[in-house]
Amino acid sequence: MNVNENYLKLPGSYLFSTIAKKVAEYTAANPDKDVIKLGIGDVTQPICPAVIKALHKAVDEMGTPEGFHGYAPDLGYSFLREKMSECDYKARGCNIEPDEVFISDGAKSDSGNIQELFSEDAVIAVTDPVYPVYVDSNVMGGRTGVYDEKTGVWSNVVYMPCTAENNFIPSFPDKVPDVIYLCLPNNPTGTTLKKDELQKWVDYANEHDSVIIFDSAYEAYISEDDVPHTIYECEGARTCAIEIRSFSKNAGFTGLRLGATIVPKDLKRNGASLHDMWARRHGTKFNGAPYIVQRAGEAVYSKEGQKETKAQVAYYMKNASYILNGLKDAGYEVYGGINAPYIWLKTKDNMTSWEFFDYLLTTANVVGTPGSGFGPSGEHYFRLTAFGTYENTVRAIDRIKKL
Ligand SMILES: *Cc1c(COP(=O)(O)O)cnc(C)c1O
Numbered sequence: 001m002n003v004n005e006n007y008l009k010l011p012g013s014y015l016f017s018t019i020a021k022k023v024a025e026y027t028a029a030n031p032d033k034d035v036i037k038l039g040i041g042d043v044t045q046p047i048c049p050a051v052i053k054a055l056h057k058a059v060d061e062m063g064t065p066e067g068f069h070g071y072a073p074d075l076g077y078s079f080l081r082e083k084m085s086e087c088d089y090k091a092r093g094c095n096i097e098p099d100e101v102f103i104s105d106g107a108k109s110d111s112g113n114i115q116e117l118f119s120e121d122a123v124i125a126v127t128d129p130v131y132p133v134y135v136d137s138n139v140m141g142g143r144t145g146v147y148d149e150k151t152g153v154w155s156n157v158v159y160m161p162c163t164a165e166n167n168f169i170p171s172f173p174d175k176v177p178d179v180i181y182l183c184l185p186n187n188p189t190g191t192t193l194k195k196d197e198l199q200k201w202v203d204y205a206n207e208h209d210s211v212i213i214f215d216s217a218y219e220a221y222i223s224e225d226d227v228p229h230t231i232y233e234c235e236g237a238r239t240c241a242i243e244i245r246s247f248s249k250n251a252g253f254t255g256l257r258l259g260a261t262i263v264p265k266d267l268k269r270n271g272a273s274l275h276d277m278w279a280r281r282h283g284t285k286f287n288g289a290p291y292i293v294q295r296a297g298e299a300v301y302s303k304e305g306q307k308e309t310k311a312q313v314a315y316y317m318k319n320a321s322y323i324l325n326g327l328k329d330a331g332y333e334v335y336g337g338i339n340a341p342y343i344w345l346k347t348k349d350n351m352t353s354w355e356f357f358d359y360l361l362t363t364a365n366v367v368g369t370p371g372s373g374f375g376p377s378g379e380h381y382f383r384l385t386a387f388g389t390y391e392n393t394v395r396a397i398d399r400i401k402k403l
Helices: 005-009 017-027 051-063 079-093 107-117 133-140 195-208 274-285 291-300 303-329 353-363 390-402
Strands: 099-104 124-126 156-161 179-183 211-215 242-244 259-262 334-336 340-345 381-385
Touching: 005 133, 017 353, 051 211, 051 291, 051 303, 079 259, 079 291, 099 107, 099 179, 099 291, 107 133, 107 211, 107 242, 107 259, 107 274, 124 133, 179 195, 211 274, 291 303, 303 334, 303 340, 303 390
Parallel strands: 124 156, 124 179, 179 211, 211 242
Antiparallel strands: 099 259, 242 259, 334 340, 340 381
């Protein structure tokens, strides 16, 4: 029996499993050390009271004949789609209708699955470094060519390097891609684009018939005024952009699971409606997000929900500024941390990302994430996240400052 060979092309050791292994080995050998993790991109604050209240209510409903809900509608419950259309889009002057909102179980699955809409020979472009799911899912889809283990480069992927040299702003690639992944604010660099800069990408995509996949998982962290909260703030985005949203980083749903993908009805390629294609896929391959979780998502938009989730984002951003300022004091070149819960730093003494990982683990007993795990241009960089508790963040940074 032949298996899907594309899966076998993926390098075996996934970033976070390598980190977990190294940390386990270190703690086994040094049981007295107090290791602080500022590495993994999971939140730590509990679900806020407004959402818990909505969950309880929905759970109780499910036990009554009138309140029972079976299979969810394919595209999600209209109460949530209408809320999102209203609060996330129309309130910002963007015309996204409820039937263009596809409720999902999170941004990871949708950002990994969206590539199914494109032909096998579609050329994909990614900012480099970036969230690894975009490239890995296209490896599985057979689009990425041959992997060079030494450089970490796939032969058929168009990389758009984002480094300190270009202020982390990608340039248009030499080769026109069919699909362009943009994650803004960015994981892992924490940087973002101003509205006029993003508009250029929308214009480029419309001009060249490319499709932009816009991952807005960190939208709630935007603190600067001229940074768009959605790509649909740019003129013409309805004909070239798909936007992927998540409830994970703004409201702590990493365990509850909820997200949404926006596919405008104006988005067509070769006469085919990507909206209709995604609807077909959703109906066939997606089980729907649970009723109780969609009610929980609705509660995020309530007055209390907004207040409480914004307080969580503010909590993480207080950590971010502690990390940012502490590392600056310690003499590091640091980026991000203003519109995102990520701090991206140049390693000390030009160490490789993994050398710096070992250095921080064994000296400060702090775990971070090697930048090279996010793409070839991430080499010699390192990511720290603001998702820890404030106490641990302060302890970790104070240790680094003393090195
Ligand atoms: C964390 C993260 C996600 C995952 O979101 P889920 O909704 O939890 O699946 C998606 N995209 C980026 C860039 C992320 O960092």
